[in-house]
Amino acid sequence: MSLFSTLFDVIVVGGGHAGSEAAAASANMGAHTLLITTNLQNIAQMSCNPAMGGIAKGQIVREIDALGGYSGIVTDKTAIQFKMLNKSKGPAMWSPRVQSDRMQFSECWRTMLEQTEKLDFYQDSVNELLFDGNKIIGVKTALGLEIKAKTVIITAGTFLNGLIHIGEKSFGGGRAGEGASTGITEALVKKGFESGRMKTGTPPRVDSRSLDFSKMIEQPGDEITEKFSHLPSTKALTEQRSCYLTYTNPKVHELLREGFDRSPMFNGRIKSTGPRYCPSVEDKIDRFATKDRHQIFVEPEGWTTVEMYVNGFSTSLPEDIQDKAIRAIEGFENVKFLRYGYAIEYDFFQPTQLKHSLETKLIENLFFAGQINGTTGYEEAAAQGLMAGVNAALKTQGKAPFILKRNEAYIGVLIDDLITKGTEEPYRMFTSRAEYRTLLRQDNADLRLTPLGYKLGLASQERMDRMLEKQKKTALLIQFLNETSVKQEEVNPILSAKGLALVNQSMKLFKVAARPQLSLSDFMHLTKLKDFLHEHVIQADAIEQAQIHLKYSGYIDKEKNNADKLNRLENVVIPSSFIYEKVKSLSFEATEKLNKVKPTSISQASRISGVSPSDISVLLVYMGR
Known part of the structure; x- marks a missing residue:
């Protein structure tokens, strides 16, 4: 029997961090799953920085692990440095961060996925979606193969009509060395979805043998190391590799400005929005013109490789400008480039078009996870992937969706923020986004979430x-x-x-x-x-x-x-057929926003931008409270 004569329970499109967690979760919950990706050698590749965790992101990785996901295990097995950030502050702010061996990370992910029962793989590009009315029934690949499934999860990352920019050069691609994905956006727009464009970028990679580390400040890992996974199968680091700190200077800034007229950021060729909290180096020196220096972290990409990641120097300036400017940084005088930095534009879909389960409102059995929802970061993508995988599996089993509340997990905050507020720029998680961060600490993720993961059949005995x-x-x-x-x-x-x-x-x-x-x-x-x-x-x-x-x-x-008070409002359910125009005392803006988001509860309605406390009071009175 041909592999594709099977009706799969779940098809996952894309093998990045979201796709890998989605495939693992659905398969581990008993759903026959197919992971389709353009290159099986690049599963869960660290396309940008070689690190997992950080402020609030470390909490997310611990939560994924507590629920039974793979990200924490893979990170521990491939770690080269550990740091607990914000240790001088209260425990709600403590955030674990790990530098990983980038090549080992991808290899370890693939190994773990290949050892997962009920998970099949196929290398191809998906460029058409198969529908039956308002339901998705499968996908069609670049080779023309139609593969049928009960549910489909799209985790396309930066590949949807991806366009790479270096100076005045532009070319299609999902990331360096890989082609863009076409057809999916167009199919979804025809079905009524609202799409947009976002931008992200990555810095140059350089040869460590050409750097003078004596001119930089060594940044070793913590003396007492920890790990992400709660399982004993992974161990804390006993040996670590150091990172290094150096700075830009006025000469660097002057050289970078020479290329502004050829920068796609400033000459109008890039029109989409980039991540506010991870700006390019040209954006930093333009926005913060009074600062005469910015931090540059030089991070190893693995145990044995000479490749170094120049964190803080993300750029899409022309190659000659990148070359001249970086040589003016202390320690980089004789630098050898392995690859230049670039920016990439890609399609995303407003996440207000999703339910809390990450299933789309317009098309039944279709789920979105990761950068397609307007987020940035491996951790945010992996969290969405896990939740989409869980809910796709539950959908095939005829069970109710699994939804985490804001007081239960950062993952709950992340998804609720996306579908309730939407996003106009790449969304990144911070501890400040969580109103219950004292409850949502990295140290108690297992106590909060393992019972839930165990009940799902995802977390082990x-x-x-x-x-x-x-x-x-x-x-x-x-x-x-x-x-x-x-x-x-x-x-x-x-x-x-x-x-x-x-x-x-x-x-x-x-x-x-x-x-x-x-x-x-x-x-x-x-x-x-x-x-x-x-x-x-x-x-x-x-x-x-x-x-x-x-x-x-x-x-x-x-x-x-x-949290208990807020959760009482979660129990005040708003029917999907509710007609807000009937409530005459609602403001025009509130009526417009409520119709667009279609909140499932009064609590969710209260978090929508433009819906005031008085609007909520009116709704409560109208609904009999």
């Missing part, structure tokens, strides 16, 4: 058992701290060493350790605590949870109460 053990040991330690008293002669030496006021009576360990200037580690030498930890085999992750509970339980409880 091993994950669930480890989560339950951590939960049990944390509760046991908190109980011990609440019930155990320490004498003044035990605690006063600790207080004295910190220059704190002494106590004149015995106190509960919880109360004294909760002081802002102290931490649980200050009391580890006490016999009672040391014996308890040893007797009950309390691991570091449970100790960390207890420490955070000591310091932040009041804030955590407050956020939980606020």
Whole structure:
């Protein structure tokens, strides 16, 4: 029997970070899945920076892992440096980040996918979609093969009508060395979808043997390293590769400006919007003209390769300008280019056209994930891919969609922001986007999400058992701290060493350790605590949870109460057939926005830009509250 005589449960179009997570999730949930990509050698390729995680992004990778996704495992297995960012701030801001070996990363992803049951692969380009009325029934490839499926997930990245710019040169492509994808946008626009164009860019890659690192500032990884995955199959790093820091200068800026008249950014050839928080170097020196220098991070692309990623020098300026300007940076005087930086324009679809499940509103059984939804970043794409894969599998099984709330995960914030607010520029996740970030920490992703992933059949029994053990040991330690008293002669030496006021009576360990200037580690030498930890085999992750509970339980409880209030509004469902024009007291803008987004609940309606609190009050009264 031909491979394509099969009716697949799920077809995933695109093998990037979104497509890889989507394919793994749907197959692991029992759906017969086909992953179609233009080049099987480039599965989950790190097209831009060789790193995973970062501010809020690290939380997303931990959440993907907690649910049973692959990104955390692959990142751990291919890591070359680990850093916990924002450690000087509160735990809601702590964000793990890993430099990866770019070639190993893609290889590891492919290996894991090939070991996934119910997952097939096919190398070809999809340029037509097959419909039956308002339902998708399959795809047609460049070779003319029609492949049928119950559901289709499009994760096309930057490939949809991709156009690469270097100076005054432009050519079609999805990324360097690979052609663009055509036909999909046109098919969707015919069906009534609203599309747009976005831009992103990438910096030059250079030969490390041509750099003078003695002129740069070494940036080593953390002395005590951690990892992303909650599974014991991955290990924290014992050896790391350093990154390096250097700076642009006024001479660099002057040389870059010489090319502005030939820059597609400034001469009108690029009309689309780029990422606000990751601007090109020419955009930075134009927008921040008063700054005489900008940071340049020089990052290795792997353990053994000489290729270095010049983070902070993303550009689409002509090659000769890139060459002259970068040589004026300290340490780059004799640089050898491996490839020049470039910008790429591509099609995306306004995410307000999606349901929370990432299924499109216009076409049943069709899902979008990744940059097609207007996002930027591997982590944001992978999170959407996992959720689309889960929901496509659930759709084929006749089950209700799996939707994460804003107080449950950064993934929930990401998807809700996209479909409720839409985006006019590439969307990037930040901790500031989450109103419940004290609840959504990187350290408790397993406690929040593994039970949900396990219930879906995505997270393994091993994950669930480890989560339950951590939960049990944390509760046991908190109980011990609440019930155990320490004498003044035990605690006063600790207080004295910190220059704190002494106590004149015995106190509960919880109360004294909760002081802002102290931490649980200050009391580890006490016999009672040391014996308890040893007797009950309390691991570091449970100790960390207890420490955070000591310091932040009041804030955590407050956020939980606020989330509960909001979730009550989630239960006030708005029927899809609701006619907002009937509610005469609604503002014109609110009526327009509500008709466009079609929120499923009062809570979602309250988050739509242009819908005021008074509009929500009117809706609540009208609906009988």
